[in-house]
Amino acid sequence: MAEPAPILTLTLNPALDMATEVAEIIPGHKLRCSDPLLDPGGGGLNVSRAIRALGGDSLALVALGGLTGDRLAGLIRAGGVTFLSILGPGETRQSLTVTEASTGKQYRFMLPGPVWGEAERARVFTLLRATSRPGGISVISGSQPPGVPADFPRDLALSMPGSRVVLDTSGTALTEAVRNPIPGLAVLRMDGEEGEGLAGASLHSREDTAAFAQSLVHRGVAEHVIIARGADGNVMADATSRIFARAAKVKVRSTVGAGDSFVAAFVLAMSRGQPPAEALSLGSAAAAAAVMTDATQLCRPEDVMRLLPECATISV
Numbered sequence: 001m002a003e004p005a006p007i008l009t010l011t012l013n014p015a016l017d018m019a020t021e022v023a024e025i026i027p028g029h030k031l032r033c034s035d036p037l038l039d040p041g042g043g044g045l046n047v048s049r050a051i052r053a054l055g056g057d058s059l060a061l062v063a064l065g066g067l068t069g070d071r072l073a074g075l076i077r078a079g080g081v082t083f084l085s086i087l088g089p090g091e092t093r094q095s096l097t098v099t100e101a102s103t104g105k106q107y108r109f110m111l112p113g114p115v116w117g118e119a120e121r122a123r124v125f126t127l128l129r130a131t132s133r134p135g136g137i138s139v140i141s142g143s144q145p146p147g148v149p150a151d152f153p154r155d156l157a158l159s160m161p162g163s164r165v166v167l168d169t170s171g172t173a174l175t176e177a178v179r180n181p182i183p184g185l186a187v188l189r190m191d192g193e194e195g196e197g198l199a200g201a202s203l204h205s206r207e208d209t210a211a212f213a214q215s216l217v218h219r220g221v222a223e224h225v226i227i228a229r230g231a232d233g234n235v236m237a238d239a240t241s242r243i244f245a246r247a248a249k250v251k252v253r254s255t256v257g258a259g260d261s262f263v264a265a266f267v268l269a270m271s272r273g274q275p276p277a278e279a280l281s282l283g284s285a286a287a288a289a290a291v292m293t294d295a296t297q298l299c300r301p302e303d304v305m306r307l308l309p310e311c312a313t314i315s316v
Contacts (some may be wrong), residue, residue, distance in 0.1 A: 015040030050264030058184020064093035090114030116147035134162025188222035213237035261290035
């Protein structure tokens with residue numbers, strides 16, 4: 001069997017993720033929290049963590065700064081993820097997830113992170129040119145830091161010639177990637193709400209979602225476009241086919257990390273040369289496995305393998 005293609009993940013706006021629980025959220029009261037769980041956070045970093053959990057390898061490039069950055073680096077090392085740090089500006093951000101025990105509702109507070117300037121952007125391109133490999137897979141995932149232009153993912157992708165780039169972002173960066181396609185982009189992933197925003201219409205059915213995804217492929221946005229449909233499953237289209245992978249039926253504890261777990265499993269399958277349909281099934285199983293775990297925890301491999309048979313693909 002051939003060696004898996006190398007996987008590189010990029011996280012420019014990571015976070016020290018804290019998760020805690022309170023009995024009830026009442027405005028104006030002091031809320032006594034449970035002991036916090038601390039985890040490394042940020043799209044690409046979560047992808048690398050999930051890849052490791054699933055038995056794969058990757059190299060995570062992570063922008064870190066200040067004392068919070070030092071603490072985050074310690075957590076990354078403790079988790080066994082291979083990483084290189086990029087000197088980021090200021091202090092690495094923090095995020096807080098609070099679960100209200102009485103209702104099960106989850107509240108997520110995301111800080112914006114420090115503003116980037118020319119020096120930080122230049123350091124990223126230098127490191128990408130040194131670490132990306134032709135034939136490898138590069139994952140650009142998570143929010144973009146304040147101070148970078150909306151088309152920054154385009155510049156990042158073009159700085160890695162020969163690499164198959166997977167983009168999973170949001171907001172203006174996603175809008176820009178659709179409005180002005182990135183040449184050669186291998187995979188673009190988004191959630192259903194983002195897809196509807198870009199389509200300017202509700203995507204009620206799997207067929208609606210698949211048709212919109214394929215329209216983006218035909219416009220040259222990416223070779224494969226994936227749109228998540230939440231508890232229903234995931235749709236993927238290329239130029240000639242449209243497939244759907246069911247979501248396994250599980251009890252939801254937390255939706256944090258489901259998308260990153262999907263990307264991790266999908267990319268790991270890509271790196272091993274598995275067909276796109278198998279990659280979509282594995283990603284769907286990993287997303288379902290992730291929602292079974294608490295707060296900032298990601299998918300567990302035993303859950304992924306157990307759920308995989310429920311995530312078969314069909315044409316739509």
